Amino acid sequence: MGGCARKADVPPGLLRLAWSSDPASLDPAQAVDVVGGAVVALLYEGLVSIDKDGKVVPSLAQSWDIDSAGTTYTFVLDPRAQASDGTKLGAAEVARSWQRLLDPKNPSPRAWVLEAIDGASAYTRGEAAQISGLSVVSADTLQVRLARPRASFLGLLAMPNAAVLAASQDVSGSVCTGPWVVVEHVASSHLKLRRNPHWHGNAPGFEEIQVRILPEEFTRVAEFEVGHLDLLEIPASQAKRFREDPRYSARIQRQVALVTEYIGLNNEQPVLSDPRVRRALNHAVHVQRIMDTILEGRGVRSAGAIPPAIAGGRETGAYEYNPEKAKALLAEAKVPADWKLEIWQRPSPIVSQVLEAVQADLKAVGVNAEILQRDWGALKASIDRGDTPAFYINWYADYPDPENFLVPLFHSANIGGGGNRARFHDAQVDSMLDALEAERDLDARGTLAAAIDARIHDAAPWIYLWHPLQEVVTSERVQGYRPHPVASCERWIDIAPAGATAR
Amino acid sequence: MSGWILRRFLATIPVLLGVTLVSFVLTYLLPGDPARAMAGERYREEDLDRIRHELGLDRPVPEQYARYMGRVLTGDFGVSYATQRPVAEELLERFPRTFLLACAALLIAIAIGIPLGTIAAARAGGAIDRFATLFALLGVSLPVFWTAMLFVYCFAIQLRWFPPSGFIDTSPAAIVLPAFTLGLRSAAVLARMTRASLLETLGQDFMRTARAKGVSAPNVLLRHGLRASLVPIVTLAGLDFGSYLSGSVFTESIFAWPGVGQYALHAILRRDFPAIQATVLFLAVVFVMVNFLVDVAYGALDPRIRLRKEDAA
Numbered sequence: 001m002g003g004c005a006r007k008a009d010v011p012p013g014l015l016r017l018a019w020s021s022d023p024a025s026l027d028p029a030q031a032v033d034v035v036g037g038a039v040v041a042l043l044y045e046g047l048v049s050i051d052k053d054g055k056v057v058p059s060l061a062q063s064w065d066i067d068s069a070g071t072t073y074t075f076v077l078d079p080r081a082q083a084s085d086g087t088k089l090g091a092a093e094v095a096r097s098w099q100r101l102l103d104p105k106n107p108s109p110r111a112w113v114l115e116a117i118d119g120a121s122a123y124t125r126g127e128a129a130q131i132s133g134l135s136v137v138s139a140d141t142l143q144v145r146l147a148r149p150r151a152s153f154l155g156l157l158a159m160p161n162a163a164v165l166a167a168s169q170d171v172s173g174s175v176c177t178g179p180w181v182v183v184e185h186v187a188s189s190h191l192k193l194r195r196n197p198h199w200h201g202n203a204p205g206f207e208e209i210q211v212r213i214l215p216e217e218f219t220r221v222a223e224f225e226v227g228h229l230d231l232l233e234i235p236a237s238q239a240k241r242f243r244e245d246p247r248y249s250a251r252i253q254r255q256v257a258l259v260t261e262y263i264g265l266n267n268e269q270p271v272l273s274d275p276r277v278r279r280a281l282n283h284a285v286h287v288q289r290i291m292d293t294i295l296e297g298r299g300v301r302s303a304g305a306i307p308p309a310i311a312g313g314r315e316t317g318a319y320e321y322n323p324e325k326a327k328a329l330l331a332e333a334k335v336p337a338d339w340k341l342e343i344w345q346r347p348s349p350i351v352s353q354v355l356e357a358v359q360a361d362l363k364a365v366g367v368n369a370e371i372l373q374r375d376w377g378a379l380k381a382s383i384d385r386g387d388t389p390a391f392y393i394n395w396y397a398d399y400p401d402p403e404n405f406l407v408p409l410f411h412s413a414n415i416g417g418g419g420n421r422a423r424f425h426d427a428q429v430d431s432m433l434d435a436l437e438a439e440r441d442l443d444a445r446g447t448l449a450a451a452i453d454a455r456i457h458d459a460a461p462w463i464y465l466w467h468p469l470q471e472v473v474t475s476e477r478v479q480g481y482r483p484h485p486v487a488s489c490e491r492w493i494d495i496a497p498a499g500a501t502a503r
Numbered sequence: 504m505s506g507w508i509l510r511r512f513l514a515t516i517p518v519l520l521g522v523t524l525v526s527f528v529l530t531y532l533l534p535g536d537p538a539r540a541m542a543g544e545r546y547r548e549e550d551l552d553r554i555r556h557e558l559g560l561d562r563p564v565p566e567q568y569a570r571y572m573g574r575v576l577t578g579d580f581g582v583s584y585a586t587q588r589p590v591a592e593e594l595l596e597r598f599p600r601t602f603l604l605a606c607a608a609l610l611i612a613i614a615i616g617i618p619l620g621t622i623a624a625a626r627a628g629g630a631i632d633r634f635a636t637l638f639a640l641l642g643v644s645l646p647v648f649w650t651a652m653l654f655v656y657c658f659a660i661q662l663r664w665f666p667p668s669g670f671i672d673t674s675p676a677a678i679v680l681p682a683f684t685l686g687l688r689s690a691a692v693l694a695r696m697t698r699a700s701l702l703e704t705l706g707q708d709f710m711r712t713a714r715a716k717g718v719s720a721p722n723v724l725l726r727h728g729l730r731a732s733l734v735p736i737v738t739l740a741g742l743d744f745g746s747y748l749s750g751s752v753f754t755e756s757i758f759a760w761p762g763v764g765q766y767a768l769h770a771i772l773r774r775d776f777p778a779i780q781a782t783v784l785f786l787a788v789v790f791v792m793v794n795f796l797v798d799v800a801y802g803a804l805d806p807r808i809r810l811r812k813e814d815a816a
């Protein structure tokens with residue numbers, strides 16, 4: 001009754017999505033999580049963006065030139081670019097937006113995104129009146145000088161935090177620079193967006209987007225099934241049912257996400273500081289069986305931190321399941337008989353199932369593991385302080401570059417909140433990572449990244465698990481959907497109403 | 504009577520002061536850290552110190568409490584760490600939604616619970632009585648999230664009568680399932696309470712007198728019996744209403760109803776101290792007020808209570 005009536009009323013130009021949480025803010029400087037990044041990608045334009053093949057592509061910048069030293073970037077902006085209020089969007093607006101991110105009076109927690117720019121840190125600390133490495137050459141030309149070469153710089157610029165605001169510096173969503181403008185935002189309920197008529201890119205296929213905030217997985221599935229949503233990321237608990245249902249099976253899109261799931265081990269704690277113990281734990285856990293059973297096959301076994309789709313990602317070489325070898329390593333490391341491993345997790349039924357299987361595997365080699373559940377805030381604080389012996393966690397790519405998986409996760413400068421939560425420390429890896437930052441040749445970067453990842457893998461700072469396979473089902477109302485490898489770069493511009501002519 | 508009401512009202516002030524202190528201390532005892540929550544997944548340690556300084560979290564806790572109380576007494580409940588919006592504004596935006604859901608749930612509870620309990624008492628031992636007992640048992644023992652999922656499956660996915668979730672502005676029918684989920688549980692408890700209370704009343708002397716005077720059976724039951732049995736029923740309904748108003752976290756989350764319960768949950772998960780403290784204080788005020796009104800209602804329902812209170816005064 002109600003459901004059918006509603007379905008018929010849906011305008012064909014409306015795309016209906018659901019997110020699990022509400023963006024706390026629409027301000028690029030405050031986008032510190034996946035949802036925050038996702039909304040910023042819709043509303044604001046960056047100099048560059050990431051396409052669905054994971055490549056850096058022009059956005060506000062039509063083209064760019066990098067000097068031979070790899071430190072000076074000259075961006076030529078699209079002269080047609082305008083904000084949704086019709087005002088000019090040029091180099092001056094880029095400079096102002098970046099100054100805002102680095103503002104010494106109110107710096108963003110994401111100021112580090114631009115720290116590679118020469119003079120950025122001095123400006124944030126209030127030691128300089130200007131960002132020395134940033135110069136507006138002309139209305140549509142911007143020159144950026146880095147303190148030292150940084151091959152991942154363009155990737156960093158694709159992050160939502162580096163987005164460009166209109167001249168008015170509006171962050172309420174009413175004046176936007178990206179493909180969409182906010183029409184209505186009812187906190188914790190929904191967000192309505194309309195095409196930005198002044199956007200310089202090709203007009204998106206849909207005219208409007210409605211994003212509903214549905215915190216519960218169960219509710220999202222129900223809303224999709226009654227036809228109130230056009231897209232659903234299928235939860236693991238429902239994977240089999242959707243695959244076997246003829247109404248949905250043909251409309252499921254799959255991709256290996258640029259995500260690494262792992263059990264971090266605190267490399268500074270007694271017992272765990274011994275690499276033999278950490279290797280033993282990797283040999284003890286039958287990861288493939290967990291993937292086949294609990295995950296219903298939705299994952300690719302990790303042989304390193306870098307997902308296989310990114311340069312340097314390894315497809316082979318994962319730790320083999322070998323409980324005998326694990327026992328021998330533990331004996332060699334003289335692990336005390338009463339040693340107990342605490343593994344912390346956030347509340348999640350699927351993670352609980354995984355960790356129960358891990359616990360059983362560890363028990364089989366004589367390691368007693370205890371699983372502790374804490375909410376994300378408490379868990380993160382404890383991990384970042386270095387108080388947690390082991391923890392189930394994941395890492396989502398900010399941009400598809402091996403640097404994004406290696407430097408934050410393993411460089412000793414990033415121990416704690418910087419991303420190196422396993423507190424891994426290896427001077428050789430640090431210097432190899434510094435070399436990776438300076439290497440600009442793509443092939444050489446891939447080779448170097450693979451070597452670094454292999455070296456770290458051998459030291460086993462984590463129990464390596466998998467790169468998850470995402471499954472997304474669409475309604476019959478849409479066509480042309482392909483999942484984006486980086487969630488915070490999805491802009492919903494190439495998906496179109498079913499039956500619309502391809503553009 | 505008015506003197507008693509005034510004294511009853513003044514007695515709520517120390518309760519509310521106690522609530523501010525306890526909620527403040529408990530927030531600080533929570534494991535986790537608002538600065539880390541604000542900084543996100545990847546941050547520099549120096550950013551944490553800066554954020555803590557900006558929020559005043561680096562000052563001694565007693566000083567923070569004194570500042571907080573100073574602001575609260577002038578009606579300033581602070582700004583949410585997460586959204587940077589005034590907390591009072593956010594709460595007032597959500598409260599009407601929770602109030603609406605609470606009223607709908609209470610209506611359902613009363614409309615089902617009291618008649619069912621009354622009939623069960625009147626026909627004690629009969630088929631309706633047995634049905635009422637079974638209904639009450641089910642209503643009390645089924646967890647709210649389970650009832651919610653069952654309702655969504657039956658009435659939204661299978662029968663398509665109502666939307667599975669949503670908020671009344673976008674789809675008015677969206678209130679039906681959450682209201683029934685909340686209300687049925689109270690209906691079950693109310694039915695049991697009504698039955699027990701009414702059975703006790705029916706055995707009393709004044710009921711026999713009423714019947715002896717020739718008052719018709721339905722009149723005896725409803726005008727004399729039910730009214731005299733209402734005190735425990737009103738207490739129970741009042742307490743339930745108070746708890747609905749403080750937001751039903753499960754129901755609001757499953758049905759994506761953007762009310763106070765969801766707000767409180769997000770505030771806790773994000774370690775949004777001003778939002779947690781203001782929500783607790785606000786809900787305490789609501790709860791105290793509902794209890795106060797229930798107390799006043801006793802007097803209206805039962806002259807004996809009114810007289811006793813006046814004697815005591």
